[in-house]
Amino acid sequence: xxxxxxxxxxxxxxxxxxxxxxxxxxxxxxxxxxxxxxxxxxxxxxxxxxxxxxxxxxxxxxxxxxxxxxxxxxxxxxxxxxxxxxxxxxxxxxxxxxxxxxxxxxxxxxxxxxxxxxxxxxxxxxxxxxxxxxxxxxxxxxxxxxxxxxxxxxxxxxxxxxxxxxxxxxxxxxxxxxxxxxxxxxxxxxxxxxxxxxxxxxxxxxxxxxxxxxxxxxxxxxxxxxxxxxxxxxxxxxxxxxxxxxxxxxxxxxxxxxxxxxxxxxxxxxxxxxxxxxxxxxxxxxxxxxxxxxxxxxxxxxxxxxxxxxxxxxxxxxxxxxxxxxxxxxxxxxxxxxxxxxxxxxxxxxxxxxxxxxxxxxxxxxxxxxxxxxxxxxxxxxxxxxxxxxxxxxxxxxxxxxxxxxxxxxxxxxxxxxxxxxxxxxxxxxxxxxxxxxxxxxxxxxxxxxxxxxxxxxxxxxxxxxxxxxxxxxxxxxxxxxxxxxxxxxxxxxxxxxxxxxxxxxxxxxxxxxxxxxxxxxxxxxxxxxxxxxxxxxxxxxxxxxxxxxxxxxxxxxxxxxxxxxxxxxxxxxxxxxxxxxxxxxxxxxxxxxxxxxxxxxxxxxxxxxxxxxxxxxxxxxxxxxxxxxxxxxxxxxxxxxxxxxxxxxxxxxxxxxxxxxxxxx
Amino acid sequence: xxxxxxxxxxxxxxxxxxxxxxxxxxxxxxxxxxxxxxxxxxxxxxxxxxxxxxxxxxxxxxxxxxxxxxxxxxxxxxxxxxxxxxxxxxxxxxxxxxxxxxxxxxxxxxxxxxxxxxxxxxxxxxxxxxxxxxxxxxxxxxxxxxxxxxxxx
Numbered sequence: 001x002x003x004x005x006x007x008x009x010x011x012x013x014x015x016x017x018x019x020x021x022x023x024x025x026x027x028x029x030x031x032x033x034x035x036x037x038x039x040x041x042x043x044x045x046x047x048x049x050x051x052x053x054x055x056x057x058x059x060x061x062x063x064x065x066x067x068x069x070x071x072x073x074x075x076x077x078x079x080x081x082x083x084x085x086x087x088x089x090x091x092x093x094x095x096x097x098x099x100x101x102x103x104x105x106x107x108x109x110x111x112x113x114x115x116x117x118x119x120x121x122x123x124x125x126x127x128x129x130x131x132x133x134x135x136x137x138x139x140x141x142x143x144x145x146x147x148x149x150x151x152x153x154x155x156x157x158x159x160x161x162x163x164x165x166x167x168x169x170x171x172x173x174x175x176x177x178x179x180x181x182x183x184x185x186x187x188x189x190x191x192x193x194x195x196x197x198x199x200x201x202x203x204x205x206x207x208x209x210x211x212x213x214x215x216x217x218x219x220x221x222x223x224x225x226x227x228x229x230x231x232x233x234x235x236x237x238x239x240x241x242x243x244x245x246x247x248x249x250x251x252x253x254x255x256x257x258x259x260x261x262x263x264x265x266x267x268x269x270x271x272x273x274x275x276x277x278x279x280x281x282x283x284x285x286x287x288x289x290x291x292x293x294x295x296x297x298x299x300x301x302x303x304x305x306x307x308x309x310x311x312x313x314x315x316x317x318x319x320x321x322x323x324x325x326x327x328x329x330x331x332x333x334x335x336x337x338x339x340x341x342x343x344x345x346x347x348x349x350x351x352x353x354x355x356x357x358x359x360x361x362x363x364x365x366x367x368x369x370x371x372x373x374x375x376x377x378x379x380x381x382x383x384x385x386x387x388x389x390x391x392x393x394x395x396x397x398x399x400x401x402x403x404x405x406x407x408x409x410x411x412x413x414x415x416x417x418x419x420x421x422x423x424x425x426x427x428x429x430x431x432x433x434x435x436x437x438x439x440x441x442x443x444x445x446x447x448x449x450x451x452x453x454x455x456x457x458x459x460x461x462x463x464x465x466x467x468x469x470x471x472x473x474x475x476x477x478x479x480x481x482x483x484x485x486x487x488x489x490x491x492x493x494x495x496x497x498x499x500x501x502x503x504x505x506x507x508x509x510x511x512x513x514x515x516x517x518x519x520x521x522x523x524x525x526x527x528x529x530x531x532x533x534x535x536x537x538x539x540x541x542x543x544x545x546x547x548x549x550x551x552x553x554x555x556x557x558x559x560x561x562x563x564x565x566x567x568x569x570x571x572x573x574x575x576x577x578x579x580x581x582x583x584x585x586x587x588x589x590x591x592x593x594x595x596x597x598x599x600x601x602x603x604x605x606x607x608x609x610x611x612x613x614x615x616x617x618x619x620x621x622x623x624x625x626x627x628x629x630x631x632x633x634x635x636x637x638x639x640x641x642x643x644x645x646x647x648x649x650x651x652x653x654x655x656x657x658x659x660x661x662x663x664x665x666x
Numbered sequence: 667x668x669x670x671x672x673x674x675x676x677x678x679x680x681x682x683x684x685x686x687x688x689x690x691x692x693x694x695x696x697x698x699x700x701x702x703x704x705x706x707x708x709x710x711x712x713x714x715x716x717x718x719x720x721x722x723x724x725x726x727x728x729x730x731x732x733x734x735x736x737x738x739x740x741x742x743x744x745x746x747x748x749x750x751x752x753x754x755x756x757x758x759x760x761x762x763x764x765x766x767x768x769x770x771x772x773x774x775x776x777x778x779x780x781x782x783x784x785x786x787x788x789x790x791x792x793x794x795x796x797x798x799x800x801x802x803x804x805x806x807x808x809x810x811x812x813x814x815x816x817x818x819x
Contacts, residue, residue, distance in 0.1 A: 236758070342669075345676055357681060361688035368692055383703040383801070385721060387772070390699035394691045518757045520738050579761040598738075598758035607738050607758045 003068050003147040006056035010147075013049035013104070014137040016042055020107075020130030024123035028197075036123035043104075043111035043126050046133065050104040054097055057146050058088050067154040070094060070146045076160035076575050078546040086171040087161040092295060092311075093146035095174060099291070100136050102175070102182040107133065110186055110211070117207060124193035125186075132185050135318045143311045160575035163547070169229030177222030177249060181287040183215020184252060187259065188284035191277045192326060195333040200273040205266035208280070210634040212263055216256045217630030223249050224623030232583055237516065237594045237611045239619060242391045247370040248290035251363055255283040258359035260630075265352050269414060271343065272353070274334040279356075281326045286363070288319045293370070344416030351409030355402060362398045366391070396450060403457030403504055406497060407433075407464035429467055433459035440505075444513040444614065454508025461501035469494055492633030499625025506618030515612040518598070522605045523552075529610050533557050534595065536608065547571040547580075552606065554584060554595045568597045568608075592616050701772060705805065709775065710749035716775045719784075722751060723770035724803070731765055744769065744781070746803055755783040762788040 020042040027035025057070075061084045066072040074091040075084055089095040107129040114122050140146070164170075190208035194200045226249065231239045240246065259279040266276045292315040343349040369386045377383055411417075411425050437455035441447050472490070475482030519527045521536045528534075535555045542549050549569040556564045566584030573580065583596040591614045598607030703721045704714040714720055727750055730743040738757055742765075743750045753771055763769060763786060773783035 343673070345673065350677075353677065354680065354684075357684040361684055364688060365692055368696075372696070384700050385703070385772075386696065387699055387701055387719075390695045393695040393699070394688075397691070398688075518738055520736070581761055596758075599761070599763070601733050601738065602735070609758055 002056050003060055003065070003149060006053045006060075007141075007145065007147040009049040009052040009056070010137065010141060013046055013053065013100075014134065014141060016046045016049065017130050017133040017137055020046060021127050021134050022130075023127075024130075025127035028120045028123040028127070031120075033119065036119045039119075039123045039126040040111045042130070043107045046130070047104040047108040050097075050101050053147075054088075054101045057094060057097060058085065060147075061085065061088050064158070066156070066158050067149050067151060068146075069148045069150045072150055072155050072158045074158065074161050076158040076546065078574065079158075079161055079166070080545050082171065083161055083166050086165070089174050090161045090165045090170070093140070093144045095178075096136070096140050096144050096295070097146050098175065099178050099182060100133065100140060102178045103129070103133050103136060103185060106182055106186055110189075114207070120197065121193055121199075121207075124196055125189045128189035128192045129185060132189075132322075135321070139311075139314050139318065143314050157575075160546070160573065163571070163573045163576065163578045163580045164234060167229065167233050169225055169233060173222060173225040173229055175222075176218055176225055180215050180217075180219025180222050180256075181249075181252060181290065183211065183218055184256060184280075184284045184287050186211040186215065187280045188326070191280035192329065195277060195326075195329050198333055200277060200334075202267050202270045205263050205273075205276065206639075209260075209263045209267055210639050212256065212260055212280070213630045213634050216253070216260050217627040219249070219253050219256060220623050220627045220630070223253055224620045224627075228620050231616070232585055236581075236596060236609060237583070237613065239510070239616065242369070242386075242388050244370045244374075245294050247366050248293045251366055251370070252283050252286040252290060254359050254363040254366065255279060255286050258356045258363070259283050261352050261359075262356050265349055269343070269349060271349060274330075275356070277334060278330060281323075281330060285319070285323050285326075286367075288315075288322055292316060292319050342415070346412060346417040346419050346422060348409060348412040348414045348417070351405060351412050354405050355409065358398055358402045358405065362395060362402075365394050365398070396454070399504065400453050400457045403461050403500065406500070407460040410464050410468045410497070426464070429460065429463045433463050436463070440509075444509060446513070448512055451508055451512040454504055454512075458501045458505035458508065461497055461504070465494055465497045465501070487636055487638075489633040489636035489638070492629040492631070492636070494629070495632060496626045496629025499622040499627075499629060501622070502618045502625055503622030506615045506620075506622060509615040510613050510619070513614050514616075517610050519608050519610065520601055520605050521608045522602070527608070527610060530612050531558055532563075532593065532612065534610050536606075539604065539606075542569075544571065546575065547573045549582070550597075552584075552595075552597055552608070556586065556593055556595075564593060566593070566595045568595045570597045587617060589617055590615065703770075705801075706744055706746045706751045707749045707805070709751045709779075709781070714775055716777055719772065719774055721770055721772050722753075722775075722781050723768065724750070726763070726765050726767055726769055728765045744771065746805070751781050752779070753781045753783055753786075755786055759786055760788045764788075 020039065023042070024036050024039035027033065027038070057068075059065075060068045060071050061075050062081070064071070064075065064077050064084075066075075070091060070093045074094070075087045079087065087094075089098040107126060110125060110129065111122070114125070117125075187208050190204065190211070194204045223246075226246065227239045230241070230246075231237060259276065262272050262276045262279055265272045292312070295311065295315060369390055373384050373386055407429065408422070408426060411422060433456055436459035437452060440455040440459070441452060444451070469483075469486075472486060473479060473482035475485065515530050517527065517529050521527060523536050523539050526533055526535045533556070535557070536552055537555050538553045540551050540553065542551060549571040551567045551569040554566045554568065555562055556566065564586035566586055568584035569582040571580045571582060572578070581596055581598075583594055585595075586593040591612060594609075594611040594613060596609045598609060601607050701719050701721045703723065706722070706724045708714055709722060714722070722744060724744040724746045727743040727745045730741075730750075732741045734740070740755050740759065742753055742755075744753050745751075753773075755771070755773075767788055770787045771781060771783040772785040772787070773781055775781050
């Protein structure tokens with residue numbers, strides 16, 4: 001009964017989405033206010049029905065209703081309750097429903113928090129969101145119904161959730177990632193709405209900026225969680241594999257990062273408008289591409305759920321429709337907008353443009369690396385894979401260049417910056433960063449060009465960011481007063497950039513100075529790694545809720561002093577008979593010690609992987625800093641100030657006026 | 667030149683330079699780092715180059731896995747049921763590595779015709795068959811023991 005209600009509410013949601021996609025748009029084009037006014041209630045209704053469907057699916061999981069095929073395939077009565085909850089998005093159908101729930105949630109949020117927007121604009125934005133929702137609701141109803149029943153042969157128990165997904169990281173990783181993916185649909189909707197009514201101005205950038213920043217922050221956290229999960233659950237200590245599915249999430253992130261910065265220029269200076277719109281479209285298209293790659297089965301990986309060809313074709317169709325229609329609209333409307341604003345060749349505009357060029361280049365690079373093997377395979381030109389060395393060789397220099405550009409850009413001024421002044425300004429930070437990075441090399445012992453370049457970029461970003469904060473916070477009334485006077489969005493930028501530096505430092509140090517050893521050990525054996533002594537002291541067995549585990553006890557000591565005891569496990573899950581490796585990790589701010597049991601290689605001998613991972617936590621901590629920066633930036637006062645008139649701003653002059661008092665934050 | 671045009675020209679030149687560098691680096695890196703896939707029959711026929719990083723895959727032959735007594739070296743044979751290739755690997759094998767399972771190995775063929783693997787991949791799913799492997803089996807005219815369209819994950 002309940003599953004049918006779930007499906008029914010999905011159908012109702014589809015009808016509402018169709019209305020949302022059409023009625024307000026007709027109202028906006030024909031100028032009928034009463035039709036535009038339908039947008040908000042329709043958005044609310046849409047969310048309610050999608051939420052009901054999601055709630056009913058969750059209920060089916062919690063009550064072990066194995067007559068629902070999706071539940072039977074992805075759950076089991078022995079599964080702990082919290083995993084029953086997260087199993088809702090543990091498979092294709094449910095994760096798609098989560099996607100749609102997020103989309104409906106974002107639509108509702110736009111409806112609720114955009115009361116200050118002109119009603120024409122809001123009608124158009126919500127209508128575009130409605131169109132996207134129609135596409136995905138059709139997709140789920142036609143190809144991936146999560147409520148399909150297994151009648152009359154109801155299985156006695158479920159096939160269980162993949163043990164890889166029975167983990168805290170997997171409870172939170174997909175929702176965060178989807179919040180990011182789907183959140184870019186708002187930026188997309190704003191861009192399309194702006195193209196439709198030809199009003200690409202600073203006000204448009206101001207409206208879409210906080211939404212983009214929030215989505216970007218969620219995506220940042222989502223990617224970091226995925227990397228963290230891979231590190232302890234799947235990756236034998238690796239944190240990024242350049243797996244096509246990981247790349248699928250990195251693509252919209254890179255484009256989104258470019259978009260966040262380009263929106264800043266458009267809001268502050270009213271330039272780069274066409275470029276910003278294009279980026280908004282591209283970012284969302286890349287989110288859709290990511291969904292297609294992961295969900296269609298063209299890729300096989302942990303994330304690829306199903307390989308039903310109709311699903312792939314449907315998603316590809318959605319992707320094609322989105323890209324073709326929005327680019328067509330762009331081609332017809334974008335040239336209308338032009339600008340007369342001037343800026344010099346060393347202005348902040350140029351630095352941000354370079355940032356965009358580098359980020360877009362990085363996006364293209366990852367895109368090529370991801371799609372090239374797929375395309376060749378599709379053409380029948382052979383199967384090949386592109387490995388890590390490709391990305392290390394090409395992505396790293398771009399990342400370092402972004403860092404170096406960032407540090408210089410912070411000191412540049414809008415419109416024009418004097419070259420000599422900028423050079424003198426950057427001299428001391430450059431010298432200081434050089435010293436810092438050399439100190440880093442000494443601490444970790446050993447020079448490699450990559451380690452040096454990475455540390456230099458990280459130090460450079462940190463030093464310039466902090467120096468800029470020091471300069472800006474100078475005040476006659478004392479430092480504290482000066483610090484308090486800075487806007488939240490400025491602090492958001494500082495935090496975000498420090499996060500970039502942290503992630504860079506972490507990635508550089510762990511890739512260059514991490515130590516990894518695979519050894520054969522029996523209980524009683526010891527192994528040396530760096531200055532650590534690792535002793536395999538005993539082997540034991542324990543029962544989990546739905547698995548049996550063999551565990552090893554490893555004592556880690558330095559200079560004869562015990563610093564940690566780790567219990568890596570080898571688990572066998574009852575239902576799927578899968579063997580899983582649970583690593584033992586001693587986590588720390590400066591280093592992780594990682595011990596994992598491989599397979600049993602002799603009577604009592606085991607293959608053991610021991611790793612020393614310096615600064616690895618900084619990778620994810622940096623991502624949290626970036627996301628925190630995004631959160632601070634949108635908490636800025638200027639987004640909450642009541643706009644005096646309901647009319648949209650039409651020119652740059654006005655937006656420049658509003659910038660008074662707000663520091664030139666990005 | 668008109669200052670506005672000059673500015674536009676600078677921007678375009680910058681863009682072109684960026685794109686050029688990116689394209690150059692990408693093609694260079696691509697040429698260095700493409701790992702082609704060969705199935706056991708191709709390797710047996712001498713089609714695969716020696717000492718070049720390639721990927722090879724098939725099923726782990728029953729009864730072929732031999733472990734060294736002292737360290738983590740493993741020898742096994744990968745087969746497509748028409749030909750088979752000896753593989754040598756030192757390190758930790760994935761959890762799902764077993765005789766009769768599909769695997770893909772990345773490594774180099776040495777001059778004696780042994781595939782020295784740097785990495786062995788087996789997916790975390792017993793129904794999963796790497797697409798390369800199922801293709802290789804099909805090519806060798808062997809029935810794929812697993813159905814391809816089952817829901818993985």
